[in-house]
Amino acid sequence: xxxxxxxxxxxxxxxxxxxxxxxxxxxxxxxxxxxxxxxxxxxxxxxxxxxxxxxxxxxxxxxxxxxxxxxxxxxxxxxxxxxxxxxxxxxxxxxxxxxxxxxxxxxxxxxxxxxxxxxxxxxxxxxxxx
Numbered sequence: 379x380x381x382x383x384x385x386x387x388x389x390x391x392x393x394x395x396x397x398x399x400x401x402x403x404x405x406x407x408x409x410x411x412x413x414x415x416x417x418x419x420x421x422x423x424x425x426x427x428x429x430x431x432x433x434x435x436x437x438x439x440x441x442x443x444x445x446x447x448x449x450x451x452x453x454x455x456x457x458x459x460x461x462x463x464x465x466x467x468x469x470x471x472x473x474x475x476x477x478x479x480x481x482x483x484x485x486x487x488x489x490x491x492x493x494x495x496x497x498x499x500x501x502x503x504x505x506x507x508x
Contacts, residue, residue: 382406383435384428392418394425398436405440406432411447419454426462433466433473440474446506447480451489459490463497474500481505 387394392412399407406429414422433441443459445451466473477493479486487503494501 382432384425384432387421387425389417389421391415392421394422396429399442400439404436404438405442406436406438407442407444409444409447412449414448414451414455416452416454419452419458422455423458423461426458427465429462430465430469430471433471434469438473440476442476442478444478445480445486445490446478446483448486449483451486456489456493459493460496463493463501467497467500474502477501477503479503479505481507 382396382398384396386396389412392414393410395409395411397407397409399405408429410422412418429441432438463475466475475493475497477486477490479490481487487505490503494503
């Protein structure tokens with residue numbers, strides 16, 4: 379399987395770190411760190427658009443967004459996730475989208491529940507304690 383064409387994003391208060399995982403390296407783990415505020419919205423939106431291409435190119439079975447180290451997520455960043463999920467569906471890509479949240483940060487699951495309801499056959503949320 380080819381290597382990723384998307385690079386990590388490193389900003390002062392926001393970061394994105396991708397990695398291929400799984401036995402067949404057919405899953406993508408995307409770790410988000412910092413603050414998902416207005417400064418992060420455009421980079422996250424562009425990144426999610428690039429990830430759609432990677433899902434298609436690598437025939438990925440799942441993309442997991444680990445947001446346990448994300449301490450804020452505004453509506454513009456949430457919209458980037460919505461666009462990602464809708465973009466996969468529009469392209470007919472069968473890819474599971476998982477979100478991993480920190481059980482101690484209740485706002486994370488609450489914020490993402492609408493995504494799970496929007497696409498219950500595709501989106502899931504798992505709470506973990508760090």
